[in-house]
Amino acid sequence: MRLSISKSKNSTSLYVIKSTYENGVHSSKIVEKLGTVNELSKKLNGQDPIEWAKKYIVELNQKEDKENREVIVKYSPSKVIAKGEQRSFNGGYLFLQQIYYRLRLDKVCTKISRKYKFTFDLNSVLSRLLYARIIYPSSKLATFQLSTRFIEQPVFELQHIYRALEVIAKEADLIQSSLYINSLKISKRNTGVLYYDCTNYFFEIEQEEGLKQYGVSKEHRPNPVVQMGLFMDGDGIPLAFSINKGNTNEQLTLKPLEEKILSDFDLSRFIVCTDAGLASEGNRKFNNKGERAFITTQSIKKLKAHLKKWALDPKGWSLDDDGRTYDITGLDQTKDKDKVFHKERWMKENGLEQKIVVTYSIKYRDYQRNIRNSQIERAQKAIASNPGKLKKYNPNDYKRFIEKSHCTADGEVAEHEILTINTELISNEEAYDGFYAVCTNLEDDASAIIRVNKRRWEIEECFRIMKSEFKARPVYLSRDDRIEAHFMTCFISLVIYRLLEKKLNGKYTCQEIINGLREMDFLEIKGDGYVPCYTRTDFTDDLHEAFGFRTDYQIVGTAQMKKIFKTTKS
Known part of the structure; x- marks a missing residue:
């Protein structure tokens, strides 16, 4: 390192510079700006700025030489290591830490700490809850113990984790809005399209209480659950979430969370994309106002008769913008297998005008039939070997194909229950194979609408990461505020993970990233x-x-x- 003096019309500036050699080119870079001669003269009490700068650079070079020296460490094969001394530490968290601080979460913690006037280090608690959720997902007690595995040691006690959870829950709105606003400084956010979906998380208890209520479990578990509603932006990065009682109607959760986005995030122009289960008429009308729009999947089976007939009609199909119309009964099963045909029309019901776009794909048809054939095989095996287990089933269960009767084929009363495969149901389901529909109030081309809707899988992946990789459930907390704070830490962890994934250009899988950091x-x-x-x-x-x-x-x-x-x- 050496001194560089830069003179301009009004001042003389001093810099520490260093020679570099990269890709066959010699150059130099500024290591530190020391200031102008006038500024330094005032600070150095009459000492010559240039002489001071030269001495300072000598010290920097000596320090650098010391750091670059070869290290020789002596080990003895007869000396036992100290008992209880931790020798190994994780450094993978350092990459998460850089994102954490660039999201200015330390500043958010400072703001909250000043408001509540507590003395423990909220920043230390929150950061370790997040790093551990990604690298060592576990209970709060285990997180406290595992946080000592990071090179920088925690400066809090176990009790501080539970106290921190209480204030995190109280400041959920501030944390979410700050997280979004600060994220804009480190990564462009695609808020033109917002995806919304719900899931639930189970508890290893049987008694309902507060948020923990019996609802339709996504994992078919007989336990109380809490429900999470999640908005994700167009790049797969979480935007906002809410926690509701486990027995809440999912369709009622979208509007309150979206209103928070409108008020707290200063967003007003976006498309909301949901699945059919969340696409109530009220939610569609809510996003038919101002600069908002919607795209939602639509069950063809639930369409009115004339629309269903139009949707399933083999004639009148288009392919991109080639200007031709197709009859899907005449498609080449090999050449046209990867093509997606579509048709569209507008409809107006109950004061809401929307466009329905229907697609047809041979590949999607074959995919649906393969799944059904596997279910039919399971049904046949169940009839032959386990008829006693065929009592309850859900709409997508293979047991739906099993028909029970107490009459023979000749109409005579049978002594025992007769189980057969319901071929009529199979035929009815096959009529919809290959077809898929969405509704929207946008006037965009069908191909653009289909392209937006295709990315809904990413919000499902968000839930999968939280459940499988971050071990967000089962939840072992009992108080509602601590439950909400637990999911807040899972949410922030997911934002940090997604931003890291984006910095790596989506090159690695979730398991590769998490295992890599852990190792x-x-x-x-x-x-x-x-x-x-x-x-x-x-x-x-x-x-x-x-x-x-x-x-x-x-x-x-x-x-x-x-x-x-x-x-x-x-």
């Missing part, structure tokens, strides 16, 4: 630094490249690790 352990060499214990891979290379710091040297000196801490918090 980034270091052996602490007291007084010298940290030795990476992980395998350097394409993933770790891309991670370091994306975040602008490296932890994969043979040893990361103590001073260098402190610089990394500072980098992740800047």
